Amino acid sequence: MAAGNAHAATYVVQAKAQNFSPALAAKIAAAGGQVKARYAQIGVAIVEADDSFAARALQLGEIESASRDRVLQFEQPTVVSGLSLGENAASPPNTGDNDTRFDLQWGHTAIRATDAWARGYRGAGAVVAVLDSGVDCTHPDLVPNLLINLNTSFVAGEGACATRPFPAFNHGTHVAGTIAAADNGIGIIGVAPSAKFFAVKVLSEFTGSGSFAGILQGILYATDNGADVINMSLGVSGGLPIAADTKDLIKAMQKAVLYARQNNTIVIASTGNDAIDFDRAVDADGNRLMSFPGGVDGVVGISATAPIGWALNFDTNLDIPTSYTNYGKHTVHFAAPGGDSVYPGNENCTVAGLLRPCWVFDLVFSDSTGGFSWAGGTSMASPHAAGIAALIIGANGGDLQVSRVENALRQGAADLGTHGVDEFFGQGRVNANDSLR
Numbered sequence: 220m221a222a223g224n225a226h227a228a229t230y231v232v233q234a235k236a237q238n239f240s241p242a243l244a245a246k247i248a249a250a251g252g253q254v255k256a257r258y259a260q261i262g263v264a265i266v267e268a269d270d271s272f273a274a275r276a277l278q279l280g281e282i283e284s285a286s287r288d289r290v291l292q293f294e295q296p297t298v299v300s301g302l303s304l305g306e307n308a309a310s311p312p313n314t315g316d317n318d319t320r321f322d323l324q325w326g327h328t329a330i331r332a333t334d335a336w337a338r339g340y341r342g343a344g345a346v347v348a349v350l351d352s353g354v355d356c357t358h359p360d361l362v363p364n365l366l367i368n369l370n371t372s373f374v375a376g377e378g379a380c381a382t383r384p385f386p387a388f389n390h391g392t393h394v395a396g397t398i399a400a401a402d403n404g405i406g407i408i409g410v411a412p413s414a415k416f417f418a419v420k421v422l423s424e425f426t427g428s429g430s431f432a433g434i435l436q437g438i439l440y441a442t443d444n445g446a447d448v449i450n451m452s453l454g455v456s457g458g459l460p461i462a463a464d465t466k467d468l469i470k471a472m473q474k475a476v477l478y479a480r481q482n483n484t485i486v487i488a489s490t491g492n493d494a495i496d497f498d499r500a501v502d503a504d505g506n507r508l509m510s511f512p513g514g515v516d517g518v519v520g521i522s523a524t525a526p527i528g529w530a531l532n533f534d535t536n537l538d539i540p541t542s543y544t545n546y547g548k549h550t551v552h553f554a555a556p557g558g559d560s561v562y563p564g565n566e567n568c569t570v571a572g573l574l575r576p577c578w579v580f581d582l583v584f585s586d587s588t589g590g591f592s593w594a595g596g597t598s599m600a601s602p603h604a605a606g607i608a609a610l611i612i613g614a615n616g617g618d619l620q621v622s623r624v625e626n627a628l629r630q631g632a633a634d635l636g637t638h639g640v641d642e643f644f645g646q647g648r649v650n651a652n653d654s655l656r
Contacts (some may be wrong), residue, residue, distance in 0.1 A: 233282070293455060399412065434451070491619075607649050
């Protein structure tokens with residue numbers, strides 16, 4: 220993990236009570252803190268102050284903790300630039316679909332998305348919040364389903380709409396495309412092509428970093444603005460140590476996730492890309508390592524699977540645990556398609572009229588700023604699961620208790636690896652069609 224101070228002095232302050240009253244905020248101000256945001260619903264405030272503020276805050280009997288915010292470096296996926304919006308692709312080889320890049324999306328085959336669509340389940344009525352690095356707000360695959368007026372950013376100096384032009388890769392755009400790209404005759408199709416979504420920027424599109432406070436605020440904003448599903452394709456590089464300077468921040472995040480769940484918002488996150496066994500991992504100081512935010516209590520953690528040589532054999536196994544995915548029975552709840560680049564050799568293959576090295580097609584193809592790209596990571600797996608959650612919620616009228624969504628995911632998942640809960644697959648690889656039985 221790379222970590223540091225989020226600002227000169229920004230603090231996540233937790234009250235002992237499940238409330239943060241105006242009177243308590245006034246006491247914080249008297250102690251020299253400037254309350255930048257107050258979340259009475261979970262008893263947390265974001266405060267700016269000087270370096271000695273924490274000691275003064277803890278003298279208040281109502282305060283449980285005052286933790287210096289930390290900036291975390293999140294992992295970036297393997298990326299191969301694809302096509303600009305202006306480049307044409309040949310007609311799909313198998314489906315005949317007019318979204319001409321759809322036949323590059325082997326992940327939809329793995330999770331049986333099209334079978335769910337054929338039964339009329341396409342996610343209408345569900346709303347997904349994409350907590351990430353923003354999105355390309357003008358991408359024609361995304362515009363039909365983007366609730367742009369709900370977009371917001373918790374990254375200083377950056378708006379929710381991505382700004383770097385093609386061929387720059389935008390992580391949030393790729394993720395959003397997998398979840399909810401429209402079935403509109405352009406590019407790709409999301410797992411839930413009739414669901415709506417909005418972007419909550421919690422990572423810098425330039426550095427890939429984000430703070431505890433920004434992610435916490437993003438969860439609360441998404442919940443309070445009607446999200447049924449929150450997707451966080453975020454994974455702290457190397458895992459997060461559970462240590463004296465992080466445990467209270469983790470507790471604050473758990474409060475935000477619990478609040479989301481109580482308001483029928485399921486929180487789904489990637490588990491990270493370091494091939495770490497989180498059932499056993501510790502850092503050099505002996506502190507237990509966790510996947511963050513995928514390992515936070517109440518979050519549904521997603522590991523990654525992929526084929527090896529799919530372009531050579533479309534019937535190959537799509538459910539191989541990837542070379543990089545983090546794992547552990549207490550961290551992974553489900554597996555989903557994330558892509559990999561381990562196919563040996565560099566010979567070319569042609570799929571959907573595109574000539575590329577064969578290994579490229581084992582990655583996940585989706586939207587990116589001004590075009591499309593391939594990427595591989597648990598960041599690509601989580602949105603497949605989030606899309607299925609949107610299908611489930613849409614099928615139930617657009618509002619469903621989190622426990623019922625989780626139960627549907629569990630009942631539909633393909634039990635792979637060790638029978639029952641597996642360290643790589645968790646409770647199974649997600650399956651859209653069977654989760655809608």
